[in-house]
Amino acid sequence: MRQDYLEIRGLRVAFDGFVAVDGVDMTVLQGDLRFLIGPNGAGKTTLVDAITGLTPATGSAKFDGVQLLGKKEHQIARAGVGRTFQTASVFEQLTVLQNLDIAAGATRRRLGLLRARRAVPPSVELAMETTGLTRLRDRLAGELAHGQKQWLEIGMLLVQNATVLLLDEPVAGMSADEREQTGELLRRVRRDHVVVVVEHDMEFLRAYADSVTVLAAGKKIAEGTYAQVQADPRVQEIYLGPGHTAEVS
């Protein structure tokens, strides 16, 4: 099987002179559940915004040999890069099934759109199973619990045929149970996806991260496994303040 990867080189985002992301290099392989962490204002979300076309950036972000920077949001999405947002943004007035069906349909023929849906597309069926939403398919997305909305978002990325999944704080505000289920869900999808998770939750990170990239003030300061990153003095300094050294668990 071919291995896909996301390759970021020298990525830089500046707003009116303020440099939010300053020359970040990062390579994420398929099958690797990568967590992106850092203090507030480190540039994590901005990095995701730059890759998905929401913020102009310089440098390079390539997936599948395609340069993503400079493309429009919907073109990047069609190139196989999908994202979620910090606040779950599902279509609240539509049902779970309709949400997923829309996500599956960006490449449908125009005229076909004028017909009603006859059957549930197999990819949608599969995504509902993977995310455990099959029983809720006719429920309005607005009525779902917080965790279910996030799963629906992940399901939408799956049917969208995104190979790169960029998830912005998927477990924020979730209960412990929901976190665990989300972690298992991410493990299931990482086999055939490139997954990058922006996260603040250290417990979640420790439990599920295959690898971790640490950003601070727009720069990458460490990368490696959880243990490697944790042992890095610069990371300890950022998280605990200068002069401290954390115990290594």
Added chain:
Amino acid sequence: MTANWGRRAGVLGAYALALALLFGAAPLLLTDFRLRLLAQFLCLAMVAVGIGLAWGSGGMLTLGQGLFFGLGAYIMAIHLQLADAGPGGRPAFMVTGSGVPWWWELFRSPVTAVLGIVAVPGLLALLLGLGVFRRRVKGAYFAILSQASAAAFALLLISQQNSIGGSNGLSSFRSFFGFTLADPVNRRMLYFIAAGVLVGMVATVHQLRRSRYGELLTAVRDGEERVRFLGYDPALIKVAAYALAAVFAAVGGALFVPIVGIISPNSVGVVPSIGFLIGVAVGGRATLLGPVLGSLAVSYAGSTLSENFESVWIYLQGLLFVLVVAFLPAGVGSMPGVLRRWGGRRDPAPVPAGPALVDDPGPASAVPAVHTGGA
């Protein structure tokens, strides 16, 4: 499956009822005068059906449909004037001009007139829409922009006294595609055309709302950014609904002209543009029948009240709008849902716990014991 068939039967029944009322009861029971009024209301309801699609389903607050209504109306009026004047003739109101303007000649033939009624507003809406939606102008800014375009159009018409009748507009049409307008039978035919076209428009919107396109349009209304990140270009989705609404408005305007007998800048400016909207807001913009029924009801109330108390209606209209926006923001069509919410607050069905924990949990399935502290 039975529920599905029941629903389908209900829909067919509703269409049958509408056809029976429009084509059976109304022409039998109403006097010619009332039938003509109803035909006029049907034309205004066509605009409302389009607004229901663009605003209700698509979230585009089209405050300037007078522009498209006017385009359709004036193209029809130009054609009728030229047809009345005969081959090579020119309308009586043009006195000082050296000849009929070239853009009048475009609509001399009945074929180009009908094509123009659909194509001119449709293409204009396409261009305007792409320009506006590509730049991601939305919400109040879009509403102001569309209203300004209607105001500008009305001003343009007023300034063109010799070529388009100025503030007097165009009137005194004698025939409609060869049929004498003085003949009551032909007037009746105009009513049937309007009724048929309106039912066709409602059916079109009905199908669009059921279709994947309709779901997509609603998705754009509720989360344009999200749709973009799913790989769609929301501008194209919106512009399609906007252009269709424009064509509906134009066809309404075109039929309005022979039915009412006059079109002037007073019928296309800002005030009538808002008037088109009130019925839609009152009836329920996001429902299929809300816009058309709301528009008919408001037109009827308006004409009845202003027959009896001339100046009261304008205040009542304003009051109605305020009341609906304040207490029933989604219109009368949303009443059932609102009442249901007020009534039995039934708990939703139990929700399953979460993603099915099936499939392979990955190589590192043994979750490391969670420690506290550390990095």
